[in-house]
Amino acid sequence: MVIRLLPGSRAARLAQRCLSRSPAVRTVATASPQKKEGDISDAFASLSGLEFGPLDPRFADLKSRLIKGHEDALQDSWNRLLASLREEIPLIASLGPKVVPEIDFKDIDNASPEFRAEHRKRGVAVIRNVVPDQDVLDWKRGLREYIAANPQTKAFPKENPQVYELYWSPAQIKARSHPNLIKAQRFLMEFWHSEDPNALISSSHPAIYADRLRMRSPGDARFALGPHVDGGSCERWELEGYGRGGVYNKIWEGKWEEYDPWESSCRLPVVSDMYQGVGACSMFRMFQGWLAMSETGPHEGTLLVNPLLSRATAYFLLRPFFSPKKAAADPASETYDEAFLSPNNWVLEDPASSWLQGATPSRGQELRHHSHPHLNLSMPTPSNPGASSMVHIPRVNPGDYVSWHCDTIHAVDGIHSGETDSSVLYIPACPLTVHNAEFLARQRRAFLNGYPCPDFGGGVGESRHAGRPGVQDVVKVNAGAGMQAFGLKAWNSDEGGLGQGQREVMDRANKVLGFYG
Ligand SMILES: [Fe+2]
Numbered sequence: 002m003v004i005r006l007l008p009g010s011r012a013a014r015l016a017q018r019c020l021s022r023s024p025a026v027r028t029v030a031t032a033s034p035q036k037k038e039g040d041i042s043d044a045f046a047s048l049s050g051l052e053f054g055p056l057d058p059r060f061a062d063l064k065s066r067l068i069k070g071h072e073d074a075l076q077d078s079w080n081r082l083l084a085s086l087r088e089e090i091p092l093i094a095s096l097g098p099k100v101v102p103e104i105d106f107k108d109i110d111n112a113s114p115e116f117r118a119e120h121r122k123r124g125v126a127v128i129r130n131v132v133p134d135q136d137v138l139d140w141k142r143g144l145r146e147y148i149a150a151n152p153q154t155k156a157f158p159k160e161n162p163q164v165y166e167l168y169w170s171p172a173q174i175k176a177r178s179h180p181n182l183i184k185a186q187r188f189l190m191e192f193w194h195s196e197d198p199n200a201l202i203s204s205s206h207p208a209i210y211a212d213r214l215r216m217r218s219p220g221d222a223r224f225a226l227g228p229h230v231d232g233g234s235c236e237r238w239e240l241e242g243y244g245r246g247g248v249y250n251k252i253w254e255g256k257w258e259e260y261d262p263w264e265s266s267c268r269l270p271v272v273s274d275m276y277q278g279v280g281a282c283s284m285f286r287m288f289q290g291w292l293a294m295s296e297t298g299p300h301e302g303t304l305l306v307n308p309l310l311s312r313a314t315a316y317f318l319l320r321p322f323f324s325p326k327k328a329a330a331d332p333a334s335e336t337y338d339e340a341f342l343s344p345n346n347w348v349l350e351d352p353a354s355s356w357l358q359g360a361t362p363s364r365g366q367e368l369r370h371h372s373h374p375h376l377n378l379s380m381p382t383p384s385n386p387g388a389s390s391m392v393h394i395p396r397v398n399p400g401d402y403v404s405w406h407c408d409t410i411h412a413v414d415g416i417h418s419g420e421t422d423s424s425v426l427y428i429p430a431c432p433l434t435v436h437n438a439e440f441l442a443r444q445r446r447a448f449l450n451g452y453p454c455p456d457f458g459g460g461v462g463e464s465r466h467a468g469r470p471g472v473q474d475v476v477k478v479n480a481g482a483g484m485q486a487f488g489l490k491a492w493n494s495d496e497g498g499l500g501q502g503q504r505e506v507m508d509r510a511n512k513v514l515g516f517y518g
Pocket residue numbers: 229230231411
């Protein structure tokens with residue numbers, strides 16, 4: 002049985018009282034100190050000016066262990082993968098932004114089979130009109146006022162801010178708890194499934210993850226984040242990282258076609274942040290996503306995605322196991338000769354090196370044309386659309402929601418060539434799990450105190466910001482699912498239609514959050 006601790010208009014006061022009394026919350030919070038201070042440049046080796054190189058020798062041993070007994074199957078699998086990429090990439094390049102499936106928010110209860118099939122294959126989507134555009138433009142105005150009223154707000158880069166270290170601004174609070182956004186997240190997360198019917202997860206009960214926001218100015222070339230994957234880097238190979246759930250076992254066994262990127266139960270034990278990286282997401286985030294706050298098209302400081310999903314994942318995970326027999330004629334070239342790319346030129350390393358191309362402990366996974374040559378990752382520019390597998394998302398309007406699978410390679414335009422701001426609120430979609438509830442407990446305390454989300458650079462954050470919202474502002478927007486998503490109200494495990502795993506994860510989450518039944 003669940004006791005609702007936060008009913009009706011007294012919710013804010015009761016939440017505060019509950020939190021101050023909850024031993025569960027105190028324990029989790031004290032066991033998890035803040036990360037060091039920082040900004041988005043700390044999350045990626047390339048933004049910090051670091052060079053990639055071979056890693057600690059233990060990674061060579063790890064690579065050998067991962068594929069032991071499957072060496073021949075792996076070479077065959079790699080050859081099939083390269084053949085498949087040769088077919089798929091030209092198709093993606095020819096479609097460009099049209100390859101990204103779109104749906105209007107009003108249609109999500111009756112999504113077409115075409116949308117469903119394309120979303121499953123591509124892992125990316127645009128949901129149009131999730132929030133009315135005038136509401137979002139009002140939020141953006143309020144955001145600018147919040148920043149102006151608090152000139153101490155940190156941002157990257159310092160001299161010309163594009164990405165703000167803001168987690169609790171009025172716009173973010175309103176967007177995250179908005180009923181339509183929560184409904185859109187539910188819709189997306191139900192594309193995942195669990196092989197274990199009793200797994201402790203509920204995709205229909207989103208939990209918030211307090212990410213940042215971007216307000217990119219025309220002409221900016223500093224927030225030039227090349228192709229990368231969130232959710233850790235080395236951790237994807239580590240036995241104590243994604244190996245805890247065997248997420249990529251099919252790929253290590255040489256059966257990449259059988260790898261299912263939508264299976265959720267294997268992700269529950271994953272540790273995606275083994276090195277306390279600044280900005281490394283430690284929640285299980287099924288999709289990263291953002292809500293557009295501006296009308297923005299390709300090349301206007303926006304997002305590019307790689308819609309190969311399972312093929313791209315298999316490629317960047319297997320790339321460190323293979324090396325070319327003969328180097329490229331021109332290693333710096335934007336395109337490579339056939340002889341270099343041919344499967345005949347690529348062999349399993351023996352002995353294994355300690356390279357994990359683009360991976361650095363505590364930093365995000367990065368990918369480059371030169372380190373991942375079969376993916377055609379050279380970014381398209383207005384003058385050279387090229388044959389890249391990185392495609393722009395279609396033009397968006399304020400209130401559109403864009404999402405991409407947690408393993409999707411993505412990037413932002415190197416330069417913002419548009420004429421107006423390119424602005425988004427990063428709002429990922431996270432299911433309710435026990436681990437996510439533990440994070441919610443820490444994040445809730447950060448919210449109440451105005452500190453940065455615990456995954457990001459620490460410091461005083463917004464604790465002294467004028468006009469910072471509180472619990473009452475979440476109540477105003479969405480006193481039900483919004484409050485629950487913030488960890489401010491108990492989940493109701495008695496609601497109809499729940500499976501056993503859902504009921505149990507709700508009860509366990511309620512305990513973790515201090516809502517004792
Ligand atoms: Fe990212």
